[in-house]
Amino acid sequence: MTDNKAKSSYLSDRKPRSDFATRREYLEHELQTMAPRRWRPNLPFRDYHFEWEDLVPAMAATIGKVVMVAAIVAAFAAPLGLSKEFITENVRFEMIIAAVLFVILVSGFLNPTSNLAGTHGPLIPMIPLIVVSGGHPMALGIMVGVLGFILGITKGGSLLAKLTSNGVCGGLLLYLGFIGIxxxxxxxxxxxxxxxxGYIAFVVVAMTIVMYAWLEHVQMRWLAIPLGSVLAAIVALMLGAPFEFVTEPGIPNMNPAYWWGENTGWQLGLPDVYSFMAVAPFAILAVAMWSPDFLGHQVFQRLNYPDKTDRVIMNIDDTMVTASTRQVVGTVLGGGNIASSWGTYIVPASIAKRPIAAGAVLTGILCIITALLGYPMDLAVWPPVLSVALMVGVFLPLLEAGMQMTRKGKTTESAGIVIFASALVNPVFGWSLTVLLDNLGLIGCKERGKELGHMGRWIIPGIVFVILCAVMLAIGMFPGIPPMVEAFRVD
Known part of the structure; x- marks a missing residue:
């Protein structure tokens, strides 16, 4: 079949719901029939249809978006002394940018095999350290975007995934999941x-544990974020926790000069050379963590989709390009989000057996409505809702994924070392050191390193480790050792 015929097959091969005995068969046939056009216009009802199942990932993604971006911005704002009102306005700003420019335009119309550009949840525990180290949100966002774009266009994501073993990935996920929870x-x-x-917190967490266990039992974990958020809000309110709606409907400030002013917005001005040096190791780690994260999302799709659906499976490199572009644009305009593949969207979409495009359009619409209304923002950033959503939507899945990745083969040695080294300095040091030791065959599977060749075994890991250590030493990340390049700071 020619490419043109493949691209036009959806309308001719599609069958109505009445032709199938079950809803599941109909949805699976839809997936098998679709043929998304890569970086070309994809139109509703010509290339895909909307189904009520698309509302499930759209609602989960919208809740997750508010919570995750709020967590990222709050993690930056707290050590900088910025107000709760600033956090809310920046989140609204980020949601509008993401929804209009990337969620709807890219994933909904231009490239439906590029997953939505979401938020880098695993990086949240490290943000306070980034700020303490002299990091600047704009510097971090630009570096992440540039490095990610280079990886995407050079197809480097698969290389990083190959060089990082399951033991290293699993240990890193375990560490981040534990400190996050x-x-x-x-x-x-x-x-x-x-x-x-204080008992309110105990009851909320205890009931969340029971809820999550039940969702695991009935294989409906994709409902964890919306159901957990609702449960946390109801329980906290019933026990007398204070809450009020304060964010009125409106449009956030869309002027980048306001957000990056010295006395307005972030109140930081533009970043200097030292700011970029301070975020360099974290930016490298953030992008390095994309590969296993993106691969995990793709594998999750394959596990839930039927056979003959390769055309609608997310493309890792295209998703990296989209996330990187969204990162740079959002950061320069004034947002504080750190982008990644949108897990709170792709997981429920995969379980619901729906493609990326239709749900992406609905997600973008819901994000815009939420941002403009304002009131839902107050509920999403309320501590019980925010913390529960992060625990069940990010950190607990990180723990589970980490344990899953360290179950087979000689992975426990590498996992233990990466946790040990991360606790000594930080996850950047732990990851880079353990990748080097693991690929050299000093720990983990001894045979694995022999298959990587000299470049993958020690040259690339060695260069990365030396560069990261030099940067961390220069900015004072090693305990007990003062920073070596204080002179680079511009007052």
Missing amino acids: TSQISHLFSWAETFDK
Whole structure:
């Protein structure tokens, strides 16, 4: 079949719901029939249809978006002393940018095999360290975007995935998941104790555990974010937690000069050379973590989609290009989000057996409505809703994925070392050191390193480790060692 025939097959091969015995068969046939046009216009009803199942990932993604971007911005804002109102306005700003320019335009119309550009959840625990190290949100966003774009166009994502073993990935996920969960539980108790009702935090977390276990049992974990958020809100309100809607409908400030002013927005001005040096190791790690994350999303699709659906499976390199472009544009305009593949969208979409495009359009519309209304933002950033959504939507899945990746083969050695080294310095150091040791065959599977060749075994990991250590030493990330390049800071 020629490419043109393949691209036009959807309308001719598609069958109505009445031709199938079950809804599942109909949805699977839709997936098998679709033929998305890569970086060309894809139109509703010509290249795909809308189904009520598309609302499931759209709602989950919208809730996840508010929560995740709020968590990223709040993690930056807290050590910078910025207000809650700033966080809310920046989140609204980010949601409009993402929805209009990338969610609807790219994933909905131009390239439906590019997953939505979401938020880099695993990076959240490291943001306070980034700020303390002198990092600047704009510097971090630009570096992540540039590095990610280079990876996408050179197809480097598959290379990084190949060089990072399951043991290293699993250990890193375990570390980030554990510190993320413990920090959110701590934040939740700190919030409840401000009005002398610490038991609210205990009850909310305890009921969340039961809810998550039940969802695992009935194989409906994709409902964890929306159901967990609703449960947390209801329980907290019933136990007397204070809450009020304060964000009125409106349009956030769309002027980049406001967001990057010295006395307005982030109140940081533009980044200097030191700011870029401070974020360099974190930017490298953030992009390095894209590969296993993106691969995991793609594998999740393949596990839930029927056979003969390769044409609608997400393209990792295209998703990297989209996420990188969205990162640079959003950052330059004033947003604080750190982009990645949108897990809170692709997971429920895969389970619901729906392609990327239709749900992407609905997600974008819901994000715009939420941002303009304002009131839903207050609920999404309310501590019990925010913390529970992060725990069940990001950190607990990280723990589970980490344990899953360390179950087979000689992976526990590498996982233990990466956790040990991360606790000593930070996850950047832990990841780079363990990749080098693992690929050299000193730990983990001894045979694996022999298959990588000299470049993959020690040259590339060695260069990355030396560069990262030099940068971390220069900005004072090693405990007990003062920064070596304080002179680069521009006052």
